[in-house]
Amino acid sequence: MRIVTRSRGGPRAAARDPKLFEEFYRRHVEAVSRFVARRVEDPHTAADLTAEVFLAVIDSGHTYRPRLGDERAWLFGVARNVTSAERRRVARQHALKDRIAGRRLLEPDDITRLEERLAAERPGRRLLAAMVELPEGERAVLELVAVDQLSVAEAAKALGISQVAARVRLHRARGKLRALVGPPEEVPPRRVQLARSEA
Template sequence: MRSPRHENGPPDLTTPGGFGAFYEEHIDAVLGFVTRRVADPHVAADLTADVFLAAMDSASGYRPDRGAPVAWLFGIARNVLSGHARGLARESGALARLSGRRLLGDEDVAALEERIDAQRAFRALAEQHAALSEPLRAALDLVVLDQLTPAEAARALGVTQATVRVRLHRARRALRGSGPAQYPVRETHLEVAR
């Protein structure tokens, strides 16, 4: 079946019927063009479909004075194949950059998730710690981080041991009341501070 033509003879690519007839007339030629350049039959079928999609998109730009319709289709096919080759080159380059890198296993993903959760909890705790008044923060840091006894912390701060105990109690209560994150307070020192 020949494609419908205008009065002067070029194919009518602007109507579904005209383009369907054009497709039927040229599918074998385009498929042959593509399969001579691509070994995989599935890729060849996909690329052939891409050629006709591109032809449909640019049908309004078809100029019969520039050559036969099949030559126009082969020009489109060359562009489609070239784009496909560029895509393969990009993919090959990406795979080459990844080669030698270990992909994450389930254990790695679980470890990363734990680390992210720990960092999130740490940031929340750091914000809570920063919100404490300086006297509460100083007493807490000396006992928890520097691992001094309340008596040693009192000497370092120049206050009484009772003052340090009160500050530790208030700091602990403030941190526990701020949310689920717990300040890693050593219970032995807190028991003494109570």
Template sequence: MHEDSNEDLLVAVAAGPGALQEFYRRHVAKVMGMAVRRFSNPEDVADFVATVFLEVLRSAGGFDPQRGSAVSWLYGLAGNVATGMYRQQARSADAQLRLSGRALLDADDYARVEERIDAAATLRHVYRAMQQLGDADRRLLELVAVDGLSAREAADVLKITQAAVRVRLLRARHRLRNAMLAASQPSAPISYLMKEESV
């Protein structure tokens, strides 16, 4: 039995919402992983996941398989959602946005999310330090060091060459190290971000 590719599914989502369920099933773990590395409470995690897949439904018509993979497109979209949520939280203490995703998690789901949040605490500390960097440095480090994309995948998301990714990543890691040292942050958590990537 032939299984549709991720790219086929996104094209189908653009034609109608029926294929969203399968796309969600395949990729919800990736999106949840992005969420727990960025947000420290279950409401924000749930809101992020819900918003990402709502944006998939809204934006699937703009996906072009000739310009990159569906997974790269999803990471780019999710990165935009995270940036938007941080800006919203900085502008307002209004809890309405954070509460809108609560219905997606039951008691067992909350327990599992809280376990994942605890496990990702060190990485979130580094992620907060990354917010001091420029947008280009931060976005690249998010994709490669936080979300685990390869240089090729990050290049697809950012629409730049792999060589440019490698050069920018070296500079971004250096800037992050300096930012953390300037802020007198412990240096141990950044070792993960400083390792050289094999591609």
């Protein structure tokens, strides 16, 4: 069972005191780095977003209320906002590039390799496509619980909703995801675990 963090260097204090901020950073940087790495592939982007999360602590540390829950869950809420903003930025950038970019010619060997890769990743695409179909609130709870391994209570705190609302959203998300991706045997074991993982 995880111990709820109640140190003197929590987000509120860290936002005001450089020494306490350093302690707070050292205490949480690994967890935040893992959180970000699950959502981006480029190491430079991961480093930038991790830094942005901690810069956001300086601006929003005053909003943290210890009585409402673990500082780690609160920090994951901040990290989720930062990574969501990055996803929106990248989506806009890709949309712009798609409008102006042409296609380079591919050699036959390139096409074969890409076809093999695409075939191998088909189940993963089905799962990701299914998750995109979920309402944002349900998808957010599912990600935090199944992917980031937060408890339902921590996910609720990170999203600023009640535990009851989080449990309802999680239940709905799991049901919809199972319906969208088909029977479990059609999905690789790791991805089945994502759909089935318990709080």
